[in-house]
Amino acid sequence: MAGHSPELREALFELLLRLGDDCLILGHRVSEWCGHAPMLEEDLALPNMGLDLIGQARSLYTYAGEVEGNGRTEDDLAYLRNDRQYRNLLLVERPNGDFAHTMLRQLYFAAFMEPYWRATCGSKDETLAGIAGKAVKEMAYHIRHAGQWVIRMGDGTQGSARRMKDAVEELGHYVDEMFGTDAVTDALAAAGIAPDPAALRPDWDRTIEMVFSEANLKQPQIAYPQRGGRDGLHGEDLGHLLAELQYMQRTYPGLNW
Amino acid sequence: MGVASFDRATEQKRAWNAAAAVPDPEVPCVTVADLGMLRSVEIEDDVAIARVSPTYSGCPATLAIEMAIEVALREAGFEPRIERVLSPAWTTDWITEEGREKLRDFGIAPPAQASNSVRALFGETVVACPHCGSTETEKISEFGSTACKALYRCTSCSEPFDYFKCI
Numbered sequence A: 001m002a003g004h005s006p007e008l009r010e011a012l013f014e015l016l017l018r019l020g021d022d023c024l025i026l027g028h029r030v031s032e033w034c035g036h037a038p039m040l041e042e043d044l045a046l047p048n049m050g051l052d053l054i055g056q057a058r059s060l061y062t063y064a065g066e067v068e069g070n071g072r073t074e075d076d077l078a079y080l081r082n083d084r085q086y087r088n089l090l091l092v093e094r095p096n097g098d099f100a101h102t103m104l105r106q107l108y109f110a111a112f113m114e115p116y117w118r119a120t121c122g123s124k125d126e127t128l129a130g131i132a133g134k135a136v137k138e139m140a141y142h143i144r145h146a147g148q149w150v151i152r153m154g155d156g157t158q159g160s161a162r163r164m165k166d167a168v169e170e171l172g173h174y175v176d177e178m179f180g181t182d183a184v185t186d187a188l189a190a191a192g193i194a195p196d197p198a199a200l201r202p203d204w205d206r207t208i209e210m211v212f213s214e215a216n217l218k219q220p221q222i223a224y225p226q227r228g229g230r231d232g233l234h235g236e237d238l239g240h241l242l243a244e245l246q247y248m249q250r251t252y253p254g255l256n257w
Numbered sequence B: 001m002g003v004a005s006f007d008r009a010t011e012q013k014r015a016w017n018a019a020a021a022v023p024d025p026e027v028p029c030v031t032v033a034d035l036g037m038l039r040s041v042e043i044e045d046d047v048a049i050a051r052v053s054p055t056y057s058g059c060p061a062t063l064a065i066e067m068a069i070e071v072a073l074r075e076a077g078f079e080p081r082i083e084r085v086l087s088p089a090w091t092t093d094w095i096t097e098e099g100r101e102k103l104r105d106f107g108i109a110p111p112a113q114a115s116n117s118v119r120a121l122f123g124e125t126v127v128a129c130p131h132c133g134s135t136e137t138e139k140i141s142e143f144g145s146t147a148c149k150a151l152y153r154c155t156s157c158s159e160p161f162d163y164f165k166c167i
Helices: A006-031 A040-068 A074-079 A099-120 A126-154 A158-174 A183-190 A197-215 A236-245 A247-251 B008-020 B061-075 B097-105
Strands: B038-044 B047-052 B079-084 B137-141 B149-154 B160-164
Touching: A006 A040, A006 A074, A006 A099, A006 A183, A006 A236, A040 A074, A040 A099, A040 A126, A040 B137, A074 A247, A099 A126, A099 A158, A099 A197, A126 A158, A126 A197, A236 A247, B008 B038, B008 B047, B008 B061, B047 B061, B061 B079
Parallel strands: B047 B079
Antiparallel strands: B038 B047, B137 B149, B149 B160
16 A cells, blocks of 8 residues: 555545445345255355455455545444445345356356456555455355356256346346446556456456356347446345345444444 | 563564464364464564464454464463464465374364365365275365365265365
8 A cells, every 4th residue: 555646545445445345245145045045055155155255345344444544444334334335346236036146146256356356466555465365265266166056057957947047147237347447447457456357358258158158058148238336326225235234333323242 | 571581582482382372263173373374473572473364354263363362472471462464365285284184183184285276166176084084085065164164975984074175
């Protein structure tokens, strides 16, 4: 962080919020399966993946608070912002749907974040590189786990294949947003702090193609991809999620364990 | 009694020993030093600084481990400070030979040496049963009772067992 110009610090803060929000919101979504998964092993696996993501969110928010320099903590950032102030991708706030939707969403996100963190390991920002070094290994694991389920369901029974095809149709609308660029990503890519998301598309396509070829699935053509999450424009589902996530802090402000 | 009045190297060794003896709360047969989580203990300006690398970003035991190290140092007469070190990222390759042996004795298969390549997405690892040593084993679940473990079963002796995941 030391040595970054004020403009760069502002961009870095914005990026840390985006990444932190992606991890927190998806981590929360995944944790909603706890006690409801179709089998005991998945009841353990899903909260484990949620824990990885929430752990990453904590590191990112803590660092965001330091970069911002206004004394905000990880808890302030997670619990005391409104939906319009959240910067997460629309993909990660999508409701869990059935197990096929959940696993495909996990695969899509992990297949993006694994190369993202891998590139960030070489960041000129040492703290971000450190967070990336841990997260990249966890994301590789998520790709593997979710990928195996997508294959098992896509290449499974008529019923499971139908569910997986439905998930591919629905979530296809939220893929392009991951690779979106703007002034924030451009500034950080130019400074060698974070990768250009658009450049990661071939990596993502390769992973998805590898899984889809075994799962008898095809990527759909999407005419009008959905965007807006990075600018705080979310679907109504995020509001419901935040109502649950933030309930304690909203009801008892300043509550401590 | 200030620690500065003692020989620094001896004191540093004593502080290391105190911190290194702290067990992992979830796998109590191994210590934080066995796991390679305790990176260093140094004494600077009368403060014992322990540098700790968490195993997983979201491991709920990280805070408990840091507090236990703090208490252990305090009980040994040091003024402790804990620093969390993310980079370089912890890897199962840092688990010591002794730690691997202790895991096996406890019934947990130690991680295969040399952590997984991120590209080897669907590669299968050969895991030896910690009970009978057979390599005829199968994975039941990618995720086990804690974030750091997967669940396996031995097809030779039929015993299920935990496998310490390789990262």
